[in-house]
Amino acid sequence: MKRIVILAAALAAAVLGVGAASAADYSPRGSVVTYRHDPAFERGYSGLLPGCDDPAVLKSVTSAFAHREKAYWNSGLELVEFRRPREVGYRSWGLSFVPRRFCVAHSFTNDGRKRLVSYNIAEQQGFASLSWGVEWCVSGLDRSLAYAPGCKMARP
Template sequence: MRRVALLSLLALVAASAVQARDVVPAERRILPWDANIPACQDPSVLENITAAFASREDKFWTEGLRLVAYEQINPVAWRPDGLDLIPRRFCTAVAHVNDGRKRRIDYVVREDLGFAGFGWGVTWCVHGLDRHWADAPGCRMKRP
């Protein structure tokens, strides 16, 4: 009898521990997000990536690589972690690099990632050019 009571108590504790948390959409918080971020193919997103890539290449790698065009731009996920977290849009594309190669690029457009935390911003990873392994393995940190 005691063993059954103990097992019942453990089951009750385990069940309460895995209950879902309250989900309050980010747009309804006291300091809300508005979830108004550009689409994957938005020119301003792609220009942001192009400029940041060029800056990083010039500053750290000095190989003169540039992203010159994009194709096969596709959304991967919109808010995959839930409505109560910072709005994010995960995207992928094929980038044409000025060395003649085409490389996959994964990127995340996120609210409040802009200058000083205002507006939207984008973080990205070009496959084969993540030389400092910040998004390793294989740019995985830029995918949901």
């Protein structure tokens, strides 16, 4: 019975020419949005984030990487050392987005290979939105291709 109802609805939509819904922009043509001040600040964001070389940030990346390698990939691979962590962007997507600091660093894994680690520190993305959180990607080890190609999606 359920299949018949679904088929009837699909047939009616095809006959009546009903297509997919589309979003509409109701702002006047040519209008430009100007902000009095930082729109993210109105939502409670301060923009105060730890630096790329902050030990707590690097420890967060290291421990999350080790956990993921062990739990999902049954691997003992770990990040051993970070070299030259540097900022490559801060609020690169604009003032109305969640404040993020984009960073890259070279890291050595316990198999002796040097890898590029891309990570971003975002405000209110930690536990229960009470502090900052870190998203990261290790080049050559993004097995699920979440930040493909080559961890590019983890950078600005």
